[in-house]
Amino acid sequence: MTAVVPCPACTRALQVPEDCFGHAVQCPECRQTFHAEPVDAPQEPQGHLAEHRGGLILVLGILSLTFMPVVFGPLAWILGNADLAAMRAGRMDPSGEGLTNAGRVLGMVMVLLQLGVLVLGSLVVGAIVIAAMASHAGRH
């Protein structure tokens, strides 16, 4: 079995027997010796991975902590989810996973906090309205 390995000096595609992997081989074209390494099949070409947006998503998550959580919270959550899915599917640079996840969690926490405040707030308002109506009805 041979595999095609590009020469690092002249980029010529060389047929290298698999036995030679990990050993120094010499390029017949430019006489450069280099370590033959198996080249991964083109299922995951490095250049075709989308750039991660971990920095952006973390900034959105942090923004949601300080102002306009209604906008930035869901944005960080949704973008973070989409990008993490893309990383797991091998379509995006996975080196940004930590940043992306941090921003996503921040956004998620802010969304859930807002929902909690909203639910609590409407319960309180509802209780006040019911109390006011009850006391109003009681006076008649």
Ligand SMILES: [Zn+2]
């Ligand atoms: Zn060469």
